[in-house]
Amino acid sequence: MKILVDITLKIGVLDPQGKAIQHALGALGFAGVDGVRQGKVIELDLTETDRAAAETTARAMCEKLLANTVIENYEIRSA
Amino acid sequence: MKSAVIVFPGSNCDRDLAVAFERSSGQKSEMVWHKDASLPEGLDVVAIPGGFSFGDYLRCGAIAARAPIMQSVVEFAKKGGHVIGICNGFQVLIECGLLPGALMRNSGLKFVCKDLELVIQTENSPFTNALTKGVKISVPVAHHDGNYIADAELLAELNGEDRVAFRYADNPNGSVDDIAGILSANRRVLGMMPHPERLNDPALGGTDGAKLFESLMASMATA
Numbered sequence: 001m002k003i004l005v006d007i008t009l010k011i012g013v014l015d016p017q018g019k020a021i022q023h024a025l026g027a028l029g030f031a032g033v034d035g036v037r038q039g040k041v042i043e044l045d046l047t048e049t050d051r052a053a054a055e056t057t058a059r060a061m062c063e064k065l066l067a068n069t070v071i072e073n074y075e076i077r078s079a
Numbered sequence: 080m081k082s083a084v085i086v087f088p089g090s091n092c093d094r095d096l097a098v099a100f101e102r103s104s105g106q107k108s109e110m111v112w113h114k115d116a117s118l119p120e121g122l123d124v125v126a127i128p129g130g131f132s133f134g135d136y137l138r139c140g141a142i143a144a145r146a147p148i149m150q151s152v153v154e155f156a157k158k159g160g161h162v163i164g165i166c167n168g169f170q171v172l173i174e175c176g177l178l179p180g181a182l183m184r185n186s187g188l189k190f191v192c193k194d195l196e197l198v199i200q201t202e203n204s205p206f207t208n209a210l211t212k213g214v215k216i217s218v219p220v221a222h223h224d225g226n227y228i229a230d231a232e233l234l235a236e237l238n239g240e241d242r243v244a245f246r247y248a249d250n251p252n253g254s255v256d257d258i259a260g261i262l263s264a265n266r267r268v269l270g271m272m273p274h275p276e277r278l279n280d281p282a283l284g285g286t287d288g289a290k291l292f293e294s295l296m297a298s299m300a301t302a
Binding site: 013014016017020064065066068070071 | 180
């Protein structure tokens with residue numbers, strides 16, 4: 001089954017790339033953009049068919065490799 | 080002084096590091112491939128070089144930190160071994176948990192490549208004992224993700240325990256508190272973004288970088 005992992009920077013961690021995107025949007029004429037935060041999505045295709053088990057595995061993957069929990073949050077969802 | 084340099088796909092200045100160790104100690108450095116399961120016997124120091132290991136995929140240093148050899152490096156450090164991580168090596172040491180904090184994209188978003196002045200912050204480390212606190216040395220930097228992040232608590236701990244090894248005289252990347260390099264709690268693991276091994280011969284423009292390797296050699300000799 002497919003599992004999606006959303007990885008985002010924790011609140012309070014400065015995101016220079018988000019800031020650059022915000023500036024570029026402003027330059028394109030999009031008014032009223034108060035903030036931009038950039039993250040990433042990781043799509044996992046797992047042989048596991050049990051949703052709970054697949055999410056548990058994905059959680060372990062996040063803790064061990066996929067996210068740097070010093071600066072990033074992760075959220076697991078089923079596709 | 081017996082040294083080893085870990086080599087990953089995408090490492091750079093690994094040969095320069097080996098030359099720096101050989102010049103300071105008179106002993107050839109061992110090059111260790113990342114897929115090796117264990118380190119050579121009897122090592123005094125392990126170095127993680129700069130570069131772009133595994134193409135900086137996922138996060139800088141993240142994949143390299145989980146390479147087979149790194150488990151041995153972590154054990155070596157935990158047993159009191161000396162480890163130095165330079166540039167990408169600093170990122171790897173943070174990713175494998177030997178040093179705290181995080182290194183993020185430079186605040187200016189640009190890759191920074193130039194010689195910079197570093198201010199020595201402590202003489203109390205095997206890497207800086209031949210240097211003088213407050214003195215500036217010139218060392219090249221070349222990185223895109225050298226913006227050191229630490230929360231207030233960690234910053235207080237690093238400052239309180241005298242674990243900031245170097246600060247930038249002119250901060251190139253937005254690092255908190257101008258931090259360019261930090262030490263582990265036992266002071267035997269050093270991570271730094273600048274490249275001392277690149278300024279190790281008058282023909283390359285200077286020898287300020289050699290002082291770190293001479294410090295290390297001197298501390299080994301007296302140990």
